[in-house]
Amino acid sequence: MGFLDAACREPRAWDLTGKVLANQPISGGLWRLDLALPHEVPCAPGQFAMLHPYERTQLVFRRPYSILAAQDATMSFLYRVVGRGSSLLAGLSQGEPVACLAPLGRPFPAPDAQTPAVLLLAGGVGLPPLHAWLERYGRPGDLPCFGGRDGGDVPWPLLPPPWHVAVERLSGVPSDREVFQGLVTDLALRQLAAAAAREYLVLACGPMPLLRAAAALAAARGWPCLVSVEEHMGCGYGVCKGCVVPLRDPASPAGWRNVNTCTDGPVFAAGDLDWDRFGSRQGGGAS
Numbered sequence: 548m549g550f551l552d553a554a555c556r557e558p559r560a561w562d563l564t565g566k567v568l569a570n571q572p573i574s575g576g577l578w579r580l581d582l583a584l585p586h587e588v589p590c591a592p593g594q595f596a597m598l599h600p601y602e603r604t605q606l607v608f609r610r611p612y613s614i615l616a617a618q619d620a621t622m623s624f625l626y627r628v629v630g631r632g633s634s635l636l637a638g639l640s641q642g643e644p645v646a647c648l649a650p651l652g653r654p655f656p657a658p659d660a661q662t663p664a665v666l667l668l669a670g671g672v673g674l675p676p677l678h679a680w681l682e683r684y685g686r687p688g689d690l691p692c693f694g695g696r697d698g699g700d701v702p703w704p705l706l707p708p709p710w711h712v713a714v715e716r717l718s719g720v721p722s723d724r725e726v727f728q729g730l731v732t733d734l735a736l737r738q739l740a741a742a743a744a745r746e747y748l749v750l751a752c753g754p755m756p757l758l759r760a761a762a763a764l765a766a767a768r769g770w771p772c773l774v775s776v777e778e779h780m781g782c783g784y785g786v787c788k789g790c791v792v793p794l795r796d797p798a799s800p801a802g803w804r805n806v807n808t809c810t811d812g813p814v815f816a817a818g819d820l821d822w823d824r825f826g827s828r829q830g831g832g833a834s
Protein backbone atom coordinates (compact mmCIF):
# COMPACT_ATOMS: atom_id res chain seq x y z
CA MET A 548 0.00 0.00 0.00
CA GLY A 549 1.24 3.54 -0.71
CA PHE A 550 -0.19 6.94 0.28
CA LEU A 551 -3.80 6.98 1.52
CA ASP A 552 -6.42 9.54 0.53
CA ALA A 553 -6.40 12.55 2.85
CA ALA A 554 -9.99 11.70 3.84
CA CYS A 555 -9.04 8.32 5.25
CA ARG A 556 -5.70 9.27 6.72
CA GLU A 557 -4.47 7.53 9.82
CA PRO A 558 -5.61 9.48 12.90
CA ARG A 559 -2.60 8.37 14.97
CA ALA A 560 1.14 8.72 14.73
CA TRP A 561 3.50 5.81 15.33
CA ASP A 562 6.73 6.18 17.28
CA LEU A 563 9.01 3.69 15.55
CA THR A 564 12.65 2.82 15.09
CA GLY A 565 13.49 2.62 11.42
CA LYS A 566 16.64 1.22 9.87
CA VAL A 567 18.50 2.92 7.03
CA LEU A 568 18.00 1.07 3.75
CA ALA A 569 19.80 3.66 1.64
CA ASN A 570 21.14 7.17 2.28
CA GLN A 571 22.78 8.85 -0.69
CA PRO A 572 23.39 12.23 -2.30
CA ILE A 573 20.87 12.61 -5.11
CA SER A 574 22.17 15.88 -6.57
CA GLY A 575 24.47 18.60 -5.24
CA GLY A 576 23.58 19.17 -1.58
CA LEU A 577 20.39 17.08 -1.63
CA TRP A 578 20.18 13.63 -0.11
CA ARG A 579 17.61 10.84 -0.24
CA LEU A 580 17.03 8.67 2.82
CA ASP A 581 15.05 5.41 2.60
CA LEU A 582 14.00 3.89 5.91
CA ALA A 583 12.73 0.38 6.59
CA LEU A 584 10.08 0.61 9.33
CA PRO A 585 8.86 -2.28 11.49
CA HIS A 586 5.48 -2.11 9.75
CA GLU A 587 3.54 -0.12 7.21
CA VAL A 588 2.62 3.42 8.29
CA PRO A 589 -0.42 4.74 6.39
CA CYS A 590 0.07 8.42 5.51
CA ALA A 591 -1.06 11.06 3.02
CA PRO A 592 0.86 13.49 0.74
CA GLY A 593 1.85 16.57 2.73
CA GLN A 594 2.32 14.81 6.05
CA PHE A 595 5.70 14.71 7.73
CA ALA A 596 7.83 12.70 10.14
CA MET A 597 10.04 13.77 13.07
CA LEU A 598 13.41 12.03 12.63
CA HIS A 599 16.27 11.53 15.08
CA PRO A 600 19.49 9.56 14.45
CA TYR A 601 19.62 8.84 18.17
CA GLU A 602 22.64 6.55 18.35
CA ARG A 603 24.80 9.26 16.80
CA THR A 604 23.84 12.31 18.75
CA GLN A 605 22.84 14.22 21.85
CA LEU A 606 20.30 16.32 19.89
CA VAL A 607 17.37 17.29 22.11
CA PHE A 608 14.81 17.67 19.33
CA ARG A 609 13.88 15.49 16.44
CA ARG A 610 13.82 17.24 13.06
CA PRO A 611 10.75 17.51 10.79
CA TYR A 612 10.93 16.08 7.27
CA SER A 613 8.13 15.75 4.71
CA ILE A 614 7.38 12.26 3.50
CA LEU A 615 8.58 11.88 -0.08
CA ALA A 616 7.28 8.36 -0.61
CA ALA A 617 5.72 5.57 1.44
CA GLN A 618 5.36 2.04 0.16
CA ASP A 619 4.62 -0.96 2.34
CA ALA A 620 7.00 -0.63 5.31
CA THR A 621 9.40 1.77 3.56
CA MET A 622 9.38 5.54 4.00
CA SER A 623 11.56 7.95 2.01
CA PHE A 624 12.76 11.52 2.52
CA LEU A 625 14.61 14.18 0.54
CA TYR A 626 16.79 16.48 2.61
CA ARG A 627 19.36 19.23 2.44
CA VAL A 628 22.30 19.37 4.83
CA VAL A 629 21.97 22.71 6.63
CA GLY A 630 23.02 22.14 10.26
CA ARG A 631 23.66 19.65 13.05
CA GLY A 632 20.68 17.37 12.62
CA SER A 633 20.84 17.06 8.87
CA SER A 634 24.65 16.57 8.96
CA LEU A 635 24.12 13.67 11.33
CA LEU A 636 21.46 12.23 9.02
CA ALA A 637 23.90 12.44 6.10
CA GLY A 638 26.45 10.43 8.11
CA LEU A 639 24.12 7.45 8.59
CA SER A 640 25.05 4.15 6.99
CA GLN A 641 22.91 1.23 5.91
CA GLY A 642 21.36 -0.58 8.88
CA GLU A 643 21.76 2.27 11.40
CA PRO A 644 18.67 3.15 13.49
CA VAL A 645 16.60 6.33 13.14
CA ALA A 646 13.73 7.28 15.47
CA CYS A 647 10.73 8.11 13.29
CA LEU A 648 7.50 9.63 14.61
CA ALA A 649 4.95 9.60 11.75
CA PRO A 650 2.64 10.48 10.17
CA LEU A 651 2.12 14.03 11.50
CA GLY A 652 0.20 17.09 10.30
CA ARG A 653 -2.66 17.81 7.94
CA PRO A 654 -2.01 16.71 4.36
CA PHE A 655 -2.83 18.28 1.01
CA PRO A 656 -6.36 17.17 0.07
CA ALA A 657 -7.19 14.66 -2.63
CA PRO A 658 -8.84 16.17 -5.72
CA ASP A 659 -12.54 15.50 -6.32
CA ALA A 660 -14.78 15.97 -9.36
CA GLN A 661 -15.01 19.75 -8.69
CA THR A 662 -11.25 20.28 -8.34
CA PRO A 663 -9.84 22.19 -11.34
CA ALA A 664 -6.45 21.37 -12.85
CA VAL A 665 -3.66 21.73 -10.27
CA LEU A 666 -0.62 23.98 -10.54
CA LEU A 667 2.15 22.62 -8.29
CA LEU A 668 4.91 25.04 -7.29
CA ALA A 669 7.82 23.42 -5.46
CA GLY A 670 11.04 25.11 -4.39
CA GLY A 671 14.15 23.22 -3.22
CA VAL A 672 13.38 20.81 -0.38
CA GLY A 673 9.72 21.85 -0.64
CA LEU A 674 9.49 19.18 -3.33
CA PRO A 675 8.54 16.06 -1.27
CA PRO A 676 4.89 16.89 -0.42
CA LEU A 677 4.12 17.97 -3.98
CA HIS A 678 6.02 15.09 -5.55
CA ALA A 679 4.02 12.71 -3.35
CA TRP A 680 0.77 14.48 -4.25
CA LEU A 681 1.44 14.24 -8.00
CA GLU A 682 2.42 10.57 -7.76
CA ARG A 683 -0.74 9.77 -5.80
CA TYR A 684 -3.36 12.01 -7.42
CA GLY A 685 -1.90 13.65 -10.55
CA ARG A 686 -4.26 13.97 -13.55
CA PRO A 687 -3.67 14.99 -17.17
CA GLY A 688 -3.64 18.79 -17.29
CA ASP A 689 -1.95 19.26 -13.92
CA LEU A 690 1.09 21.50 -14.18
CA PRO A 691 4.03 20.60 -11.89
CA CYS A 692 6.85 23.18 -11.69
CA PHE A 693 10.05 23.00 -9.64
CA GLY A 694 12.51 25.80 -8.94
CA GLY A 695 16.10 25.64 -7.68
CA ARG A 696 19.02 28.02 -7.43
CA ASP A 697 21.18 26.12 -9.94
CA GLY A 698 21.57 22.63 -11.41
CA GLY A 699 23.10 21.32 -8.17
CA ASP A 700 19.95 22.31 -6.31
CA VAL A 701 17.71 20.12 -8.49
CA PRO A 702 17.00 16.45 -7.65
CA TRP A 703 16.97 15.48 -11.33
CA PRO A 704 16.03 11.78 -10.94
CA LEU A 705 12.79 12.84 -9.20
CA LEU A 706 11.80 15.30 -11.90
CA PRO A 707 11.16 13.60 -15.23
CA PRO A 708 8.40 15.11 -17.45
CA PRO A 709 5.72 16.31 -16.80
CA TRP A 710 7.83 18.28 -14.28
CA HIS A 711 9.06 21.62 -15.59
CA VAL A 712 12.26 22.93 -14.01
CA ALA A 713 13.43 26.52 -13.43
CA VAL A 714 16.90 27.50 -12.23
CA GLU A 715 18.19 30.94 -11.41
CA ARG A 716 21.71 30.02 -12.62
CA LEU A 717 22.48 27.47 -15.35
CA SER A 718 25.61 25.98 -13.74
CA GLY A 719 25.30 22.24 -13.09
CA VAL A 720 22.33 21.69 -15.41
CA PRO A 721 22.74 18.39 -17.35
CA SER A 722 23.13 18.99 -21.08
CA ASP A 723 20.14 16.78 -21.90
CA ARG A 724 17.69 18.68 -19.66
CA GLU A 725 15.61 21.60 -20.85
CA VAL A 726 15.22 24.26 -18.16
CA PHE A 727 13.78 27.74 -17.77
CA GLN A 728 16.20 30.33 -16.41
CA GLY A 729 14.46 32.41 -13.76
CA LEU A 730 12.01 31.99 -10.90
CA VAL A 731 9.63 29.07 -10.72
CA THR A 732 6.64 31.45 -10.67
CA ASP A 733 7.84 33.00 -13.95
CA LEU A 734 8.17 29.49 -15.39
CA ALA A 735 4.60 28.81 -14.24
CA LEU A 736 3.28 31.99 -15.89
CA ARG A 737 4.89 30.94 -19.16
CA GLN A 738 3.39 27.44 -18.93
CA LEU A 739 -0.03 28.82 -17.95
CA ALA A 740 -0.08 31.04 -21.05
CA ALA A 741 0.25 27.93 -23.21
CA ALA A 742 -2.06 25.65 -21.19
CA ALA A 743 -5.61 24.70 -22.06
CA ALA A 744 -7.10 25.03 -18.56
CA ARG A 745 -8.31 28.46 -17.44
CA GLU A 746 -8.65 27.76 -13.74
CA TYR A 747 -6.26 26.07 -11.33
CA LEU A 748 -5.92 25.03 -7.73
CA VAL A 749 -2.43 26.16 -6.70
CA LEU A 750 -0.41 23.98 -4.29
CA ALA A 751 2.94 25.32 -3.09
CA CYS A 752 5.79 24.32 -0.80
CA GLY A 753 9.21 25.91 -0.50
CA PRO A 754 10.91 29.02 0.86
CA MET A 755 8.81 31.92 2.13
CA PRO A 756 9.25 34.13 -0.99
CA LEU A 757 7.89 31.26 -3.11
CA LEU A 758 4.88 30.80 -0.81
CA ARG A 759 4.14 34.52 -0.96
CA ALA A 760 4.50 34.59 -4.76
CA ALA A 761 2.26 31.52 -5.13
CA ALA A 762 -0.39 33.12 -2.92
CA ALA A 763 -0.21 36.36 -4.92
CA LEU A 764 -0.37 34.54 -8.27
CA ALA A 765 -3.50 32.67 -7.17
CA ALA A 766 -5.16 35.67 -5.50
CA ALA A 767 -4.69 37.84 -8.61
CA ARG A 768 -6.70 35.28 -10.60
CA GLY A 769 -9.24 34.35 -7.94
CA TRP A 770 -7.86 30.80 -7.77
CA PRO A 771 -7.74 28.74 -4.55
CA CYS A 772 -4.25 28.19 -3.11
CA LEU A 773 -2.89 25.88 -0.42
CA VAL A 774 0.62 26.28 0.94
CA SER A 775 2.70 23.93 3.08
CA VAL A 776 4.65 25.89 5.68
CA GLU A 777 8.04 24.59 6.84
CA GLU A 778 8.36 26.42 10.18
CA HIS A 779 10.97 25.58 12.79
CA MET A 780 9.64 22.81 15.05
CA GLY A 781 10.44 21.38 18.46
CA CYS A 782 8.09 18.55 19.28
CA GLY A 783 6.01 18.11 16.10
CA TYR A 784 2.79 17.27 17.96
CA GLY A 785 1.38 20.42 19.51
CA VAL A 786 3.10 20.73 22.89
CA CYS A 787 6.06 23.14 22.64
CA LYS A 788 4.43 26.00 20.67
CA GLY A 789 7.69 26.49 18.83
CA CYS A 790 6.02 26.41 15.43
CA VAL A 791 3.18 28.94 15.63
CA VAL A 792 2.04 30.89 12.56
CA PRO A 793 -0.44 33.81 12.46
CA LEU A 794 -3.86 33.11 11.00
CA ARG A 795 -6.44 35.79 10.12
CA ASP A 796 -9.40 35.52 12.49
CA PRO A 797 -12.07 38.23 12.24
CA ALA A 798 -13.76 36.74 15.33
CA SER A 799 -10.76 37.43 17.60
CA PRO A 800 -10.29 40.95 19.08
CA ALA A 801 -6.91 41.38 17.36
CA GLY A 802 -8.17 40.10 14.02
CA TRP A 803 -5.66 37.26 14.05
CA ARG A 804 -4.47 34.38 16.24
CA ASN A 805 -1.55 31.97 16.38
CA VAL A 806 -1.98 28.32 15.44
CA ASN A 807 0.46 25.40 15.44
CA THR A 808 2.06 24.49 12.14
CA CYS A 809 2.54 20.92 13.32
CA THR A 810 -1.07 20.12 14.26
CA ASP A 811 -3.15 22.76 12.42
CA GLY A 812 -0.89 22.59 9.33
CA PRO A 813 1.59 22.35 7.75
CA VAL A 814 -0.92 22.79 4.90
CA PHE A 815 -2.98 26.01 5.13
CA ALA A 816 -5.26 27.91 2.76
CA ALA A 817 -3.08 30.81 1.61
CA GLY A 818 -5.94 33.26 2.21
CA ASP A 819 -6.16 32.24 5.88
CA LEU A 820 -2.54 33.12 6.72
CA ASP A 821 -1.77 36.61 7.98
CA TRP A 822 1.05 37.35 5.54
CA ASP A 823 1.82 40.76 7.07
CA ARG A 824 2.76 39.14 10.37
CA PHE A 825 4.19 35.99 8.87
CA GLY A 826 7.60 35.35 7.44
CA SER A 827 9.45 38.37 8.73
CA ARG A 828 10.81 36.38 11.66
CA GLN A 829 14.32 34.96 11.72
CA GLY A 830 15.09 31.86 13.79
CA GLY A 831 18.18 30.03 14.97
CA GLY A 832 18.83 26.32 14.71
CA ALA A 833 17.25 23.74 16.99
CA SER A 834 19.19 21.98 19.77
Ligand SMILES: Cc1cc2nc3c(=O)[nH]c(=O)nc-3n(C[C@H](O)[C@H](O)[C@H](O)COP(=O)(O)OP(=O)(O)OC[C@H]3O[C@@H](n4cnc5c(N)ncnc54)[C@H](O)[C@@H]3O)c2cc1C
Binds near residue numbers: 629631632776779832
Ligand atom coordinates in the same frame (compact mmCIF):
# COMPACT_ATOMS: atom_id res chain seq x y z
C1 LIG B 1 6.78 20.29 8.15
C2 LIG B 1 8.23 20.42 7.71
C3 LIG B 1 8.70 19.65 6.68
C4 LIG B 1 10.04 19.77 6.28
N1 LIG B 1 10.47 18.99 5.25
C5 LIG B 1 11.74 19.05 4.87
C6 LIG B 1 12.21 18.20 3.83
O1 LIG B 1 11.46 17.41 3.27
N2 LIG B 1 13.54 18.27 3.51
C7 LIG B 1 14.40 19.16 4.15
O2 LIG B 1 15.58 19.20 3.80
N3 LIG B 1 13.97 19.99 5.11
C8 LIG B 1 12.67 19.95 5.49
N4 LIG B 1 12.24 20.75 6.51
C9 LIG B 1 13.23 21.65 7.15
C10 LIG B 1 14.07 20.79 8.12
O3 LIG B 1 13.26 20.40 9.19
C11 LIG B 1 15.25 21.62 8.64
O4 LIG B 1 16.12 21.87 7.57
C12 LIG B 1 15.99 20.82 9.70
O5 LIG B 1 15.23 20.79 10.88
C13 LIG B 1 17.32 21.48 9.98
O6 LIG B 1 17.90 20.78 11.07
P1 LIG B 1 19.47 20.90 11.34
O7 LIG B 1 19.71 20.39 12.71
O8 LIG B 1 20.24 20.32 10.22
O9 LIG B 1 19.68 22.45 11.28
P2 LIG B 1 19.78 23.50 12.54
O10 LIG B 1 21.17 23.29 13.11
O11 LIG B 1 18.62 23.25 13.42
O12 LIG B 1 19.66 24.80 11.74
C14 LIG B 1 20.61 25.15 10.70
C15 LIG B 1 20.08 26.33 9.92
O13 LIG B 1 18.87 25.95 9.24
C16 LIG B 1 17.82 26.84 9.60
N5 LIG B 1 16.57 26.07 9.70
C17 LIG B 1 16.28 25.07 10.57
N6 LIG B 1 15.03 24.63 10.41
C18 LIG B 1 14.50 25.38 9.41
C19 LIG B 1 13.24 25.43 8.78
N7 LIG B 1 12.23 24.64 9.13
N8 LIG B 1 13.06 26.35 7.80
C20 LIG B 1 14.04 27.18 7.44
N9 LIG B 1 15.26 27.17 7.99
C21 LIG B 1 15.48 26.30 8.97
C22 LIG B 1 18.22 27.42 10.95
O14 LIG B 1 17.65 28.72 11.15
C23 LIG B 1 19.71 27.52 10.81
O15 LIG B 1 20.09 28.69 10.13
C24 LIG B 1 10.91 20.67 6.92
C25 LIG B 1 10.43 21.46 7.98
C26 LIG B 1 9.11 21.33 8.37
C27 LIG B 1 8.59 22.13 9.51
Ligand code: FES
Binds near residue numbers: 781784785787
Ligand atom coordinates in the same frame (compact mmCIF):
# COMPACT_ATOMS: atom_id res chain seq x y z
S1 FES C 1 6.43 21.79 17.03
FE1 FES C 1 5.85 21.78 19.12
S2 FES C 1 3.88 22.69 19.06
FE2 FES C 1 4.40 22.52 16.96
